[in-house]
Amino acid sequence: MTKFTRRKTLGLSAAAIAAMAMAEKAQAQASAIPVADATAPNLPIERGATLRMLRPVRFVQPDEDTFRANCARFTQQTGVEVRVDFVGWEDITQQTAVTANTGAGPDLIIGFNESPHVYVDKLVELTDVAEYIGKRYGGWLALAQKYGKRHGTNNWIGLPFGASGGPLVWRKSAVNAVGFERPPEDHAGYLDLCRKLKQAGKPAGFALGNAVGDGNGFANWVVWSHNGFLVNEDGSVGVNSRETVAALTYLKDLYATFIPGTLSWGDVSNNRAYASNECWLTANGVSLYFALKNDPATRAIAEDSEHMLLPKGLASSSPMAGLTLNAMVFKHSRFPNASKALLQFLLEREQYDPWLQANLGYWAQPLEAYGQSAVWNSDPKVSIFRDTMKNPYWIGYKGPISEASAQANAEYIMVQMCASVASGQATPEQAAREAERRAQRIFRRR
Amino acid sequence: MSATTAADWLKTRRDPSWIARLFDYKPLLIVLCLLPAVGLLMTFLTYPLGLGIFLAFTDTTIGRRGVWVGLENFEYLLSDPLWWNAVFYSVFYTAVATVLKFGLGLWLALLLNQHLPFKSLLRAIILLPWIVPTVLSAIAFWWIYDPQFSIISYVFVEVLGWRTTNIDFIGSAWPARWSLIAANVWRGIPFVAISLLAGLQTISPSLYEAALLDGSSAWQRFRFITFPMLLPILAIVMTFSIIFTFSDFQLVYAITRGGPVNSTHLLATLAFQRGIPGGQLGEGAAIAVSMIPFLVFATLFSYFALARRKWQQGEGND
Numbered sequence: 001m002t003k004f005t006r007r008k009t010l011g012l013s014a015a016a017i018a019a020m021a022m023a024e025k026a027q028a029q030a031s032a033i034p035v036a037d038a039t040a041p042n043l044p045i046e047r048g049a050t051l052r053m054l055r056p057v058r059f060v061q062p063d064e065d066t067f068r069a070n071c072a073r074f075t076q077q078t079g080v081e082v083r084v085d086f087v088g089w090e091d092i093t094q095q096t097a098v099t100a101n102t103g104a105g106p107d108l109i110i111g112f113n114e115s116p117h118v119y120v121d122k123l124v125e126l127t128d129v130a131e132y133i134g135k136r137y138g139g140w141l142a143l144a145q146k147y148g149k150r151h152g153t154n155n156w157i158g159l160p161f162g163a164s165g166g167p168l169v170w171r172k173s174a175v176n177a178v179g180f181e182r183p184p185e186d187h188a189g190y191l192d193l194c195r196k197l198k199q200a201g202k203p204a205g206f207a208l209g210n211a212v213g214d215g216n217g218f219a220n221w222v223v224w225s226h227n228g229f230l231v232n233e234d235g236s237v238g239v240n241s242r243e244t245v246a247a248l249t250y251l252k253d254l255y256a257t258f259i260p261g262t263l264s265w266g267d268v269s270n271n272r273a274y275a276s277n278e279c280w281l282t283a284n285g286v287s288l289y290f291a292l293k294n295d296p297a298t299r300a301i302a303e304d305s306e307h308m309l310l311p312k313g314l315a316s317s318s319p320m321a322g323l324t325l326n327a328m329v330f331k332h333s334r335f336p337n338a339s340k341a342l343l344q345f346l347l348e349r350e351q352y353d354p355w356l357q358a359n360l361g362y363w364a365q366p367l368e369a370y371g372q373s374a375v376w377n378s379d380p381k382v383s384i385f386r387d388t389m390k391n392p393y394w395i396g397y398k399g400p401i402s403e404a405s406a407q408a409n410a411e412y413i414m415v416q417m418c419a420s421v422a423s424g425q426a427t428p429e430q431a432a433r434e435a436e437r438r439a440q441r442i443f444r445r446r
Numbered sequence: 447m448s449a450t451t452a453a454d455w456l457k458t459r460r461d462p463s464w465i466a467r468l469f470d471y472k473p474l475l476i477v478l479c480l481l482p483a484v485g486l487l488m489t490f491l492t493y494p495l496g497l498g499i500f501l502a503f504t505d506t507t508i509g510r511r512g513v514w515v516g517l518e519n520f521e522y523l524l525s526d527p528l529w530w531n532a533v534f535y536s537v538f539y540t541a542v543a544t545v546l547k548f549g550l551g552l553w554l555a556l557l558l559n560q561h562l563p564f565k566s567l568l569r570a571i572i573l574l575p576w577i578v579p580t581v582l583s584a585i586a587f588w589w590i591y592d593p594q595f596s597i598i599s600y601v602f603v604e605v606l607g608w609r610t611t612n613i614d615f616i617g618s619a620w621p622a623r624w625s626l627i628a629a630n631v632w633r634g635i636p637f638v639a640i641s642l643l644a645g646l647q648t649i650s651p652s653l654y655e656a657a658l659l660d661g662s663s664a665w666q667r668f669r670f671i672t673f674p675m676l677l678p679i680l681a682i683v684m685t686f687s688i689i690f691t692f693s694d695f696q697l698v699y700a701i702t703r704g705g706p707v708n709s710t711h712l713l714a715t716l717a718f719q720r721g722i723p724g725g726q727l728g729e730g731a732a733i734a735v736s737m738i739p740f741l742v743f744a745t746l747f748s749y750f751a752l753a754r755r756k757w758q759q760g761e762g763n764d
Contacts, residue, residue: 094722097509118509210703212723261593263706264616273594403507403725410723420707423618434527441522 041128049335062358107333116158130156138368151400162363163322165388194257204281207265219414225313231399248428364388501731519732551638576636584700591615619709645679
C-alpha cells in the first residue's frame, strides 16, 4: 500500500494545483481558436444515459489527465456518467473487433486508422456532428476527410481526433558540414546528401526491418515519392508499375549510403542509433525529439536536431501517412445521442485545445482552426507537426481504406518489397511482382 | 429385556435410500468421477484444437465471421513461397538445433556425472538458461545481435581490434538463421543435459565394474553400456525437444520477427503474423494446422527409431 507522508501529500497537491492552473491557462488560450457560426445538431440526450469509452493509452501523462477532466466536465454539464478505459495500442484493434462482433461492451471507441471502415455496418453515422464541427472549425483536413468518410461518399462513419506523423529528423551540424542548408526535396539531391553524410562518417539510417511504424513509413515514402502506390483507386492492386520499379532502383543507391544493419531495424532501433550519435538523419515521430530533450545526457543532440517533412521527390506534397485516432459510435449503444454529444463536446475548442496542448505536439489536429493552437508556438522544432493531417496520403493509398489495407500494412508488403531489393535478394522487377502477388491475395474480392 | 434385544437383532436391514442406490450404480459413478477431467480436457484442449482446425477451413478474419472455404487456404499455402520458406527453415532449425543440443547436452551430462567439486552448485547453474523466461533471454540475445550495440561486435571492434565494422548478425538471411539457432541451442541445452544426467544416474555402477574387470576402454564403456542404457530416456527427451523446437515462437519473434525479408519465419511465427497482426485468422490457423503432420512424424520417428527395443515395451530382453 502506498504510504502518504505529509511532505508527499503537499508535493502531490502542489502538482495538482499546477496541473489545474495549466488547464485553466490552456482554456483561456482556447478562446484564441477562431470559430465560425454553425448550428449544433439537436441531440436530445437519452434519460439515464451512461457511457463507456475505450481509447489508446497516452503518450504523456497530461494527455490522460486532460482527457479525463474533459469527460468529467461533460458529466457536470449533462449528468451523463462517462467511464474511459485506456487500452494498450496493440490491443485496441482486437478489442474493437470483439466489441463490434459481439454487439456488447463500450458505447464508443477511439481506435486507429481503418477501424470504422472495417465495422461500418455496426456503427452509427456521425455526419451531423462532423458537418457541424467542420463548419465551426474551418473544415476537416485532408487526412481527416479520408479516414472519417465512407469511401466515395460524404457520410461520416468516424471522427478523427488527431494524427501522429514521422517526418525527417536530422542533425543540423552534420547536414550543414557536408554543404547543405537542409535536406533537399528532390531525389538526386537527397541521394547526394546521404552519400556525403556517409563519406563524413555520419550516415543516414531508415528502418527496413519488420517495423510497423518506421518500416512502413520509409517504404511508403520511397514508393509514393516516385508516384507509385500499392492499390488503385478502385481497390485493385497497382503496385507492379514503372513508378514502383523506378522507386526500388533509386532505393538500391540510397540504401548503400545507410548505416549498416537497417535491414534488421525494428521500431526503436533508429531512436537508439540517433541518440548515440551513430545515425544522423532518420525519420521518426516527435517522441524521439522529446526523449532527447528531456534527458540531460542527450540535450545537446536535441538542440542540434531539426525536423522537416519527408522530401517530396516527384510527388506534389510530402508523402507521409499519419497514424490517425478515429472515434466511432456503435449501433449497439443504448445512448447514441449521448455518445455523439460527447464526441462533439470533446472536439469543441474549450475541451480540444487544452487536450491538444497537453499532448505537446504528439497528436496533430484534424481541423483547420486548431492550427492556431498555442501548442504549435511552444517549441519551433515541433511546429512542423502541425500539418500532419494536411497530407493527402493514407495507409493503403490510393485505394479505399479497408481491412485489406490494414493487413497489407501489418504484413509489411511494402517494407519487404523494399528490403528484398536493398539486400540484393531480388531485382526491382522481381520485388514488385512478388509484392503484387501477395497484395492480390490480400485485396482479393470476398 | 431379552425380548427387546432379540427384536433388535432380528430387525431387518433397512433398504438403502434411492440416493444411496444411485451412487452405488457403477456406470453412473464412473461418469461422475470422469466428468471433471473430461470437462477440463474438452474445455482447454479439445475445443481450442478443434476450433483451430475448423478455422483453417474458413476465411475468418478478425472482425468478420468467415464462411467455409474447404481446402482453399491450404491450396494457397502450397503456392506461397513464404510458407515453403517457413517449412524449410522450421525443419532446418529443428534438425540442426536438435543435433547440437543433444551433442552438447550429452557431453555436458557426462561431465556433470563425474565427481566434481561443487557438483550441486554447478548443476544448478547449468539450469539457468532453462529457468530464465524465454522472452527475457530472447531480449538479451536481441541486444547481443543488435547491428549497432552488439557486445560481440564491441569486443571484436573496440577491444581486440580484429574487425573494423560491426558483425551483421541478423541483417541477412543465413547469418540470421544461424544466430537464431545458436540462441535456441543455448536455451535448450540445460533441459537435455539435466534429463540425460538423470538417466545416467539410473545406470547401475555394477555394469561399469564388470566391464572394467573385462578390461574395457572408456569408449567401449560409453558405446556398449552408457549409450544403450540411455536410449529410452533419450527417445523421450528427443521427442519433447523436437516438439519444443519445431513450435518455437518467442525467440524468433522477439529477435527478428521473421525478418530479414521473411527468411527466419518458423511456421509458428508465420501463423501468428498472418493470423493476429494480419487479421487472417483462417489462413493463420491453416499454417498452424500444417505443423501437425511434421510434429506427428517427428514424434513417431523418435519413438520407433530410438525406442524399439522389446524390453522398453515391457517384454523380456533376449
